[in-house]
Amino acid sequence: MMNAVTRAYLRAGSQTVSNVLKPATVASAQVQRNAHTDLQVPDFSPYRRESVNTPNRKDDSAESRKAFSYMLIGAGAVGSAYAAKGLVTAFVSSMSATADVLAMAKIEIKLSDIPEGKSVTFKWRGKPLFIRHRTADEISTERSVAVSTLRDPQGDDQRVIKPEWLVVIGVCTHLGCVPIANAGDFGGYYCPCHGSHYDASGRIRKGPAPLNLEVPAHEFPDDGTLVVG
Amino acid sequence: MKAIYNTLFKRTSTYAVGIMASVFFFERAFEVGSTTLFESVNKGKLWKDIKGKYE
Secondary structure, rough: OOHHHHHHHHHHHHHHHHHHHOOOOOOOOOOOOOOOOOOOOOHHHHHHHHHHHOOOOOOHHHHHHHHHHHHHHHHHHHHHHHHHHHHHHHHOOOOOOOOHHHOOOOOEEEEEOOOOOOOEEEEOOOOEEEEOOOOOOHHHHHOOOOOHHOOOOOOOHHHHOOOOOOEEEOOOOOOOOOOOOOOOEEEEEEEOOEEEEEEEEOOOOEEOOOOOOOOEEEEEOOOEEEOOO | OHHHHHHHHHHHHHHHHHHHHHHHHHHHHHHHHHHHHHHHHHHOHHHHHHHHHHO
């Protein structure tokens, strides 16, 4: 093992040797190397670990020394994995809808404001939303309709959660006009553009429209409120 | 130390799995710890501390 000090000493020594030898016998400029067994290797023992201080000692501490190094590297890896996860999460969540968009995506309606037999229009996600408080009469009429006679066969119980409340999007499935409430041959909705008649369950009964009025996802968190969206 | 090295650090597979598993615990501990520190430094200024005045 050579360190910087011994190497510099060797170089200096060989130069002096070759300078002495050159004019006399050796014609070539080859550097002659001598043994220099008298050189003192500096003592590094204050800098060495206790376990490897003596070179002749059998080294049984390698595993614990490696364990320490790997522990430090592993701790760094854990920290950077946590940081990377935070970074990726931040970028991915920046792609989701913003809070103002999410706030507009839901509408909460107080049901006590809507009298029985009335259909009220709200604006929801840029579209008209019809909430209809149906009378017992209307409910029994819609329940008794034979599903097989309908153009878009859907039972009334498939379209409403609570029978008193019909929630539909007020866009005619024909060409997208807004139907008029409480009009038409079936007492529900009537589209003035091309004469589609919907019943009090929002189902198409007469006219050009191919499908029933769309029922959005809605729920009743308690007796007095309705949340659409 | 020796046992940890031989069981966990010696193979890259166990080393990587060990790192991934400890990230979960580290994340939880770090986030709970930093939230607790933040709340103890800002005690009295947070909404949950002054909520009672406005209700």
